[in-house]
Amino acid sequence: MAGRAVRQERADATRGAILAAAERLFAERGVYAVSNRQVSEAAGQGNNAAVGYHFGTKADLVRAIARQHAEQVERLRLRMLGEVGDSTDVRDWVAALVRPVLEHLAELPSPTWYARFCAQVMTDPALHEIMTDESLASPALRRTVEGFNRCLPELPIEVHIERGAMARHLILHMCAERERALAENTATPRSSWHDAATGLIDGIVGLWLAPVTR
């Protein structure tokens, strides 16, 4: 009964070590530039096949890392969704999109690698899909997007899609850039993740409300 838990605990510790090591190495060097051997070693495993044993393919490992974080972000976004309620202010909904992600990064022990990891994963066509799958599986995200669409002024469909992509890129790469700067101890325009989120929200709202050239 409680016995099984002990063995599980040991395995979970190893799994966790592999996840953490992989996230860091993938973020710094790129997913396909890092071998499973290097991940195993960085996780303190004598066995060079530890990754294969616990996760299978490299894509499975990437999915596991993504899911771990997605769960945390989901938790934060649900809370935020409660605060937003049924607001009709575009800014509130953009905040519900942005803030949970940056709050999550702020909560993580420093230095963080998650944003850079995401940026690396999103550049690969195959892995890209894994990432979007894990994100779109989130009910809170879906509800946020719906609420956002309700109070957004009417836009041509192609502009709507286009600006959605712009907002995604903005969140992803501004986070990755800030994270990199923090890791390398170089200057950042904002002194906290919270302030960075505010600036990001300002920009994204401006982007969505910009007039459309026809």
Place this chain on the structure above:
Amino acid sequence: MAGRAVRQERADATRGAILAAAERLFAERGVYAVSNRQVSEAAGQGNNAAVGYHFGTKADLVRAIARQHAEQVERLRLRMLGEVGDSTDVRDWVAALVRPVLEHLAELPSPTWYARFCAQVMTDPALHEIMTDESLASPALRRTVEGFNRCLPELPIEVHIERGAMARHLILHMCAERERALAENTATPRSSWHDAATGLIDGIVGLWLAPVTR
């Protein structure tokens, strides 16, 4: 005299083949996931050391690719700069920032790999610097940024830096995404690079003119 040119021509053809092959492979798989051997083979070279012979390190090869394109973009931007003149409309200057890049992509034979190549390069801290060096070496870009700053409403310095970064990310990754979609024959929100540029300019202008939360 004319003799030397023939040998040079042969070498230039090989160099060109290597540049083209490297750009494609780097864009698709990432710079460090592709070996010099693979580049040499893809360029039709029997010699597995052809890359080393013609370019030296992988960073030198990346720089050569970046420079090649930067020259074309420079040419287009200079022309655009003439049209903009001394306009005081923010939009004109954003257009001078954006249009040359997308015009260059439109001029290249399809499919293109340059935008994805840039996106890959920018994710690596070491290569990142090579790319920015090649870009900032452009006088036309510098003049454009200056002209832009002259007609932009006053912003806190940190917001200015922040939004500059946002605009950069937007241009880079929207181009890469569109390029990927074209290569994979999936849907794109806009039917031409020119229209994509218009949408991008709309968004970036909105971003810069957005009110600042204090």
Place this chain on the structure above:
DNA sequence: TTTTAAATCAGTCGCTTGACTTAAGTATGG
């Protein structure tokens, strides 16, 4: 206690890597 199975370790396999060396081919300049 003994048995069982999960988890880890240790090592092998064929293959590819970057760095390097050597040889062959070729237009030029003497």
Place this chain on the structure above:
DNA sequence: CCATACTTAAGTCAAGCGACTGATTTAAAA
């Protein structure tokens, strides 16, 4: 017409790769 210098080809080398195998440890179940 030949020697030179530049370019390409071909192959070697240790190191590292993923995939795989069998042995060992360890806690659970019998």
